[in-house]
Amino acid sequence: MSVLIFVELEEGAIKKSSLEAIYYGSKVAEQTGTSVTALVLGEASADELTKAGRFGATKVLHAINARLNEANAMAYASAVAEAVQQEGTDVIVLAKSSLGDAVAARLAGKLKAGLAANVIELPETGTGFRVKRSIFTGKAFAVTELSAEKKILTIKKNTITPEETGASATVETFNPALNEADFALKITHTEKATGDILLPEADIVVSGGRGLKGPENWGLVEDLAKALHAATACSKPVSDLDWRPHHEHVGQTGIKISPNLYIACGISGAIQHLAGVNSSKVIVVINKDPEAPFFKSADYGIVGDLFDVLPRLTNAVKEL
Template identity: 45%
Template sequence: MSVLVYTQNWDGRFKKSSFELVSYGSKVAEMLNTSLVCLSVGAVSDEELKKLGNWGGKRIIRVDNDYCKVLDNQVYTDIIAQIALKEDARVVIMSDNSEGKAVAPRLSVRLKAGMASGVSKLPLSVNPFTLYKRTYSGNAFAHMVVNTDIKIITLSQNSFDLVETPNNAVIETSNITVDGSLVRTVVKESQKQTGKLLLTDAEIVVSGGRGMKSADNWGPLVELAGALGAATACSRPVSDEGWRSHEEHTGQTGKVIAPNLYIAVGISGATQHLAGVSSSKYIVAVNTDKDAPIFEVAQYGIVGDALKVLPKLVEAVKELKK
């Protein structure tokens, strides 16, 4: 018996969210009185794999072959399913990110394992196995019972605190065979920015809305984000107008994020926007309208013009960093 955590890598490196998963998996294994196994697919160095040991990873299985160079959902499903069966996994945990969303549902069917996605807490109980998951776009949470022998969880990013439990991880290289005929996804073209802080990874996000008034006014907002080590985001009207790129749109149909701090500047806080940010630990709002719904979810607020307030915030952060 085991709990299996799939730790995605980005060009051979792990991120904080990988360690979150391992910390989470380690606790779930404890709850079930069993042990944790981490699975890494692709080319990752021993040194990098060993890092998983800091967060409770004891056994690490590496699968690396020619078929896993490109994300083909069927190939990845096959690899994870084979390891899950071999390790007699009771719970398989993945991140609720784009790769997790692409692969976990297939795995659910393959293993006939009930799945809960967007989980943000440890299981509420192990018998029956009950998970706390996001529903109605953050307007409610459900206690979802999973009835099958194997359970699949996708964990929301930044929803679980890292727990440092250093131990010397043992790395095994698995010799499973992958059916090469499953590879059917061919990448024709790839555009990737490296080194940019991703919105979904950022612990602080500074976001602008219609109150920014035009595409030309974003200098101080970007400066504030830079000074705070934050990522930038925007509301839907802003990306629809083309003031900022669509990748920055946070909200129901855009990105759903849960940073530690979300600073909403000139955003009124429509239901659809809040659906994307309501799980943020702290929300700060700057808006001219004191009755704007954003202030109902904010812990700190400034009623004022975004363009006048931003330079003052930039100055204060710079002062602080001195």
């Protein structure tokens, strides 16, 4: 039961979520007594390919083709399917992401494979193949049994802590037969999120709502985020008012995140917002209204004026 990992790149570097997937795949391979192969599509440096080995891959297949530099779910799914056949793979692992979801769904159709999304633990393989998944936006768990010969798992972000194994991987060139039909959809423009730390990959997120009263006060959020080496986010009303760009909007209709720490500043905690953040491991809420709904979902709450609390909190972080 060999294991194949689909690796996502960001400007030629392996995403943190894919390192988690590689490490997860290596543990599945240990359970089943087999090897793990990482598949990298597009340009990546030798150092990045070596990194895949350090986090558990025994072999790296690298497809060096300029047409694969842009994320194309249809072409990627075809390439992964070809690698699965070449390697005799039974388990395919991807990071849970917008791209990972699109590739996994198409791949399941191509391979007639079973698919389990939002996986949070290693599978039980004693009798059958069962995985534990996060469902209902993190409010419940489900144990799903996959009976198909081919099994696809998408791993929820920040549920696996990757560790370097000190091992190395062999690197082989992979030349998938690209299907012109997969490129019928053309990517004409890509608008990427900006910032030192991208929101979907962040371990810590500091988020602001209408309690900040205006975009001119956003420096309070940015100062705390900088001190914590965190990403910044916002509630939907804030992005609707154009105080912050839409790609920072977290919630049911925005980005869904699962950082280790989520700090909500001046956000009431509407159910639509909670749907995007309640998978966070720890939630801290700062609000001057003690009746704010968000406090019911918080691990820690600070009742106070954020214009007083945030500068003091930022200074305390800097001192530490």
